[in-house]
Amino acid sequence: MKTQHLTEEEIQQYVLDNSGGYNNAGDHIRLCEQCSEKAAAYRLLFNGIRQQNQPAFDFDLTELIMAQLPSAAPKAAKENLLIYFFIITAIAVTGLASYFFREYVAMLFKSIAPVLVYLFITGFITLSILLILDMYKNYKKKIHALDVYPG
């Protein structure tokens, strides 16, 4: 049996699991008045939330929406088709260009000094890393904006 008091997280989990059975948390709660009170408070809280009234609009939502629906049935978004079209065109153009000008492309790399090729690759990798870091920073910023109680 756990001899130290349970953490809030453990008590919440115990109540959520509805653990009536014997386990470390359950054994402790049965013998510890303080943790048992906390568990009882959480139980009451969860029941209280379940018993909250379902909010409702004071108008008929279905009627309101149905009156505003466009007469035509919804169709697949044209933007998606456009995006696919551009992707396929870009792949086709690149593929054809690579095929017809393959000798020139090979010559281009042969004629460039290896140092320049390394520089190009290093630059590409560095830029990619910077972009990924920027994306990660933006992601963290957005998550932080949601996190009203950080830490």
Add this chain to the structure above:
Amino acid sequence: MTNSNTGYHEADKYLVDSVLKGDSAAFATIIKKTEALVTQIIFKMISNPGDRKDLAQDIYLKAYKNLAGFKFQCKLSTWIAQIAYNTCFDYLRKKQLILPDNLHEEKEIKTTSPDEAFSLLHQKELTAILKKEIDQLPPIYQTLITLYHRQEMSYIELTEITGLPEGTVKSYLFRARKMLKNNLSRHYQKEDI
């Protein structure tokens, strides 16, 4: 996929196909089936009653326009809840209401046994006080706690709706419950004095 999943999947597919074929009455059925969930999200995230009506219309019109793009990767109700959450979230972001100033900070209660005092609350009284306390929580906490405990949605469904990682959803729920419990205990003690 389980049988129950197949069941809702087929029912959703039938409704969506009907709407796409021009049966607008099927969309009325979709609204009726999802209204309770969407209303919960709107009421928890938006405090201004006037804006709620506009947002409700906006949500369902968006759902209708984008219905052809629904790929059945989740329940139809979850997808519409996702639209509801994102629409409300965008509204809050525009109004800069994501971070409310007047939040109840979590404070340690120094008096003895607040949990015992709280557990003495009468259930009816508790429901009324709890409503007020839930309304004081940040909109995202209100939404998560209501969807999880009242609408009995799973963590997975909550991550699908909010787009937040599962760990973040769990962490927000933990904090929201702790805040509610502490605030209710404090409230009860004030009343008692």
